[in-house]
Amino acid sequence: MGATENKVNVDGAGLALGTSGFTPIQMAAAYSTIANKGVYQEPLSFTKVLDAEGNVILDADEVRDTHRVFQESTAWMLVDMMTDAVKTGTGTKAKITDMTVAGKTGTNSDYASVYFAGMTPYYVSTLWVGHDYPINKLKKGSSGGNEAAPLWQAYMAKIHEGLEDKAIIDADPTSLGLVKRTICPVSGLLATDACKGDEDHKPVTEWFLVEKAPTAYCDMHVTLSICSAENAIATEFCPPDSVSDVSYVLIRPDNPLYNFDDEYLLKALPNAVRTELTTDEFIASMKTCTVHADGSLSIFELKTKSQDLIQQVTDYLNTANGVPQDMSDTLKDDISALQVALSGYQYSEIEPLFEKLTNDFSALQNAMAQQTQDGNGG
Ligand SMILES: [Zn+2]
Ligand SMILES: [Zn+2]
Structure with a gap:
């Protein structure tokens, strides 16, 4: 030139x-x-x-x-x-x-x-x-x-005053053997929906020579709905305000970035994860949220119901006469165990204690009803 x-x-x-x-x-x-x-x-x-x-x-x-x-x-x-x-x-x-x-x-x-x-x-x-x-x-x-x-x-x-605008090179790019492709700026491969989730590295649309255009899809980006309660994959039971899309960038050993110092790597790609797993394997390896998972009640509904039940049982014990001591002790133990569990968010811990208190309470109510009947009869 x-x-x-x-x-x-x-x-x-x-x-x-x-x-x-x-x-x-x-x-x-x-x-x-x-x-x-x-x-x-x-x-x-x-x-x-x-x-x-x-x-x-x-x-x-x-x-x-x-x-x-x-x-x-x-x-x-x-x-x-x-x-x-x-x-x-x-x-x-x-x-x-x-x-x-x-x-x-x-x-x-x-x-x-x-x-x-x-x-x-x-x-x-x-x-x-x-x-x-x-x-x-x-x-x-x-x-x-x-x-x-x-x-x-x-x-x-x-x-340029008075000159008509036109193309600098008046040619149809397709006839020049060019194709337009939307690529992931991190992998340089065709962008996927997962790439679009990376706010800092949005896919870009560029022209390529047909023979040089990427044909494979990005295998570095994974975007998952993550529940903040446990930093795990959200389930349908997770409340929307604790769920957000998180975009991970999987860095495999054959990628030069794999050997970068964390300081540099994480500055450019804050959600970089060094892994040898394929994308599917990586997703399978992620924990699913257990805080909100499992059953028809969400953890928040379960906690509310548990609090209500504790209040109901406490009121009953405070007002009812002639509650057998052993049953009263059992219920009080049930309540303190449930209260400990309620300080956390583990559905699997709260749920059985909620069930036990429910059952023990109805056992007491049955016994008391029996007692009243017996009393009336005698
Ligand atoms: Zn990508
Ligand atoms: Zn959750």
């Missing part, structure tokens, strides 16, 4: 825009190669040389170096990406009303210079801001998006 190797700054950040030794004209030639569907055209400062009679002695178009650098499909994808960068990315300040703009910002890490390279359906232009000697810095925090893009926009908007 006209970028000869000795122009590339190899001592620092290398090729990144804004830090390399490219001149703006070389940069413009490179970007026009993209806009020109992948065909490089040598930048020229003249179009024709004519003699005194007006005969063409030199036609720039015939002598300039022109050759294909990359496929039209590649150029199309680059334009698509750079259009997004101006629409919603770092280059938004280069937007021109009613005109398609694609571009890329360049920001030097130590504010030595900033860059904006942009294109429209009509022109490519690059703009570099900096000092002759990089020892002189721009103001701290300068960026290609904030300093170079607005300047670029100011003169480009003027020369």
